[in-house]
Amino acid sequence: MPRKRARLLPPCHNSLTTALLMDTYQITMAYAYWKNGTHARPAAFDLLFRKNPFNGEFTVFAGLEECLRFVSNFRFTPADIAYVKNEPIAHSMDPRFFDYLARLDCSEMRVDAQLEGSVAFPRVPLMRVEGPLIVVQLVETTLLNLVNYASLVATNAARHRLVAGPGVQLLEFGLRRAQGPDGGVSASRYAYVGGFDATSNLEAGRQFGIPVKGTHAHSYVQAHVGWEDLEASESRDGEGNVNVLRLDHASGDPSLRCGDFKRLVLECASKLRDALCVPAGSGVGGDNGEALLPETLRWNATNESELAAFASYAVAFPRGFLALVDTYDVLKSGVPNFLAVALALKSCGYEPVGVRLDSGDLSYLSLKTRKVFEHAQAALGTRLAGGFGALQIVASNDIHEEVLHSLKQHGHAITAFGIGTNLVTCLRQPALGCVYKLVEIDGKPRIKLSEDVEKVTIPGRKHAYRLFLKKGEPVMDVMLGDDEPPPRAGERMLCRHPFISSKRAYVVPWRVEPLYHRAWDGAEGGVPAELDVGIDAARERCAAHIAMMREDHVRFVNPTPYKVSVSEKLHDFIHKLWLDEAPVGEIV
């Protein structure tokens, strides 16, 4: 049977991701390497981060597919080269360098990587990039750019999912506040990988097949001055057909024609008023005899233009009626108006979807709204097919992780959250500090020293494994030198902290999983056939990985750090190299 072929991926989603999407110093270094003849030496770089974002203890790795698209198509076009040639930095360059550059691609490069959507930890490289020095150096900035934000958003989304719990819908609404067009599109994509259910962003929906959601804005309500607008325009639709808020019955049965929807809505409002607006103190109201509902449902305070807006929206989307209820006042106007239209829809055979809250105290308002729904249900009794019990309450005002956490503690009746600015711009920490470090050149391991121990790189080409305990949870990631045999299930091994020699533990793993997978082999034709780089695989992997984690590693408050270690041999090697290279201070 012929072996399945590796393949090249299509170009990056963003056309700005050209070979020139790099720091200038990649080109100047490339020239210097070429000039001094060291450009073709085999080199290995690690792409890693040093600290989990958001004060957490885990990170979701994302951006691999986009990196592989970039690598698949990496090549300097004649236009790229013409631009560089004309810049002052190139004025002293030997013109033959550009002929060389024009022939360059990633066909001699290899990438091993953790899989997209994996839970990953500090210091364990996300990607290992090997090949001729000049090539692996040139791709540095772009790979960092494509991994940094992707992983940050995926992690942020996963954290939101963890706090919100599995039972609610999470919708990404961030496009308008995102950092540029693909700040928006990438946010939608990686929020979905991290566990969101849908996006408001149509372009992201198209690019990645993410479900899209959305109803209407405050401006839709404001654009209705009253019923007369709809009547003044003689409710002709865009094709000039007279329309007068007419709605066919859901069954399609013409004998059940619902007729004038405005009249129907006004009738339903009146019906609800009769059923609900009982005098205060009658005991029909709140749990403790307080007459909440009579106050909150006084129809005389509802805004008629809001009612007209809801009615016209319901005629357009009888099967998708979800109304934004806070344009004027949620409990005095929005919710009663919604219920009137919802009841009218029900009488035409349609199921209304629910309401969206976009301001105020979401805990209080959602609980109150749910109570009104329940009360309406009880008061209208059997007249109501299906009832109002399944109505959704979507909330969407400045929500982030802490808000979700606090809503959970205070109680709420929200079924879906629309999350924008805080999710997509990663307000708590808008950048993940990924770095790309040379670890080996010409077979010689290189170490990057630093005053700060956290910043010391782990030298040489390494493998990494995740060790699992019997109950299925991962207990530790361990790195080993390229020449060491992998850890084996059931076999006791000493795992050491890479820098602090006193920290060490024996582990007998129940299961061992290699963290790296060949993701690119230029010589073999590109991305291995068996590597699934799709968004759905990444999303499923992310959920599965997080589900496997011990709860205390992923909890919101004071999570426990997950252990990252090195083999005994690698530990000794690091410390030898460290002593060899670090200059001895001299204090006089």
Next chain:
Amino acid sequence: MPRKRARLLPPCHNSLTTALLMDTYQITMAYAYWKNGTHARPAAFDLLFRKNPFNGEFTVFAGLEECLRFVSNFRFTPADIAYVKNEPIAHSMDPRFFDYLARLDCSEMRVDAQLEGSVAFPRVPLMRVEGPLIVVQLVETTLLNLVNYASLVATNAARHRLVAGPGVQLLEFGLRRAQGPDGGVSASRYAYVGGFDATSNLEAGRQFGIPVKGTHAHSYVQAHVGWEDLEASESRDGEGNVNVLRLDHASGDPSLRCGDFKRLVLECASKLRDALCVPAGSGVGGDNGEALLPETLRWNATNESELAAFASYAVAFPRGFLALVDTYDVLKSGVPNFLAVALALKSCGYEPVGVRLDSGDLSYLSLKTRKVFEHAQAALGTRLAGGFGALQIVASNDIHEEVLHSLKQHGHAITAFGIGTNLVTCLRQPALGCVYKLVEIDGKPRIKLSEDVEKVTIPGRKHAYRLFLKKGEPVMDVMLGDDEPPPRAGERMLCRHPFISSKRAYVVPWRVEPLYHRAWDGAEGGVPAELDVGIDAARERCAAHIAMMREDHVRFVNPTPYKVSVSEKLHDFIHKLWLDEAPVGEIV
């Protein structure tokens, strides 16, 4: 003479900026408007922000050119429509709506806007968008997306420029940490508008003609294990020519051939050692007789592989030799090695550029480095053509506004700053809260109420003017109703706080400048010929506007708010509408 024609602009720089780069609810609302026949009613939206970012008191408006590119090319392609048609949200839509959508463009829309690069203030709309309801509603999300981040970065950059002062170079280095590819490209663009001098991002350099800068990374130094690498490769360049670190004299005179550059560098190192490494206590050292230099310049501690790396980089860029000096130790290794290579370059007729510091205490290290340069200059005396006085010191480690402020206070000798993460992701505040509010429909002004006074919109179509005092500084922005005559220079007018009636002042402006300029008129063919939307005009405008501001409005610590007011007539109108629309609470 024929009138100059308006024109359409080319497409957006980012190909993801399609007609579908919008929130789903724009399409659902568009359908509902079309369905109920209100889609063609004339509407006016204001695009504004409510609070200056970064605890400041000004904002730089940017993103207009990109908005106009979007508007110029706004049209649903057959592929766009095919995508939407297949989504669940569209299943109940009348198919004729899509024929209508396919014909839609911005030819009936008008945009008035403040000019790109202008200093702008809260509540005064940045853009006023007018036209058929359906069109002005559909472009909402994209305009917000294109203005929000652009203005945020331009403001951030302008703030960095203000703190750094005019004398230093500011370089944008953020691509690797930016929120996606065009988070990087846009950051470069708008940082330049805000007053940065150059970027490291080649793609941004190409797209916008921004100067690009860059030298080498730590990996370049690490990639050199020693001189032997260069010799082992027999220093053949990429074309196979033997190269052995040879350098021609800058004059091109073959009789001045510099020969073996390695030997020259080692000779220079020895010369410097003799001149500088005098015994401690000899008084040649620091200002107070302390023997700083002997300690800091002990060549026996310099890293030989670093020296080799510097030498090879200098041979590649003899006219652009700027060395990153902190790979091992700035004062013990990097600076002495740099000086040896710099001296060798000088003896070949080249001017070295300087050093880059990327870690440690930048104040201390830059001052020390400058002192070493001065001392080397003094010790080498007349042998040194031109001296080391003009050497640049570039600093680039995690720099942001506060760091610049503190460096200024502590003293430093830095001539250029490379600023990345904090600038491009806008760490202090990663989103600007721009909003897009309906202010008029069918000639009727609309107000958006809110519990929060700051969130109340100013209704109706308005004009805005900036009032200047005699000494040239702007003193107040004032908004007037569309039907009011503009303020006139020399004429006293009452300006009122829009919401707080007790706050008011008479102003006699010396000069009055209208803030809005026609930026798009679909009926006239697009962007008026006289509107310069280019990046250079925006950059100059930004610098000029900031220079005009009273110092206390733009200072770093506790800046004074700049006044934004409305005319007497508009004030009364707002308050009347407010009372009419706001429901009276009822507390029982």
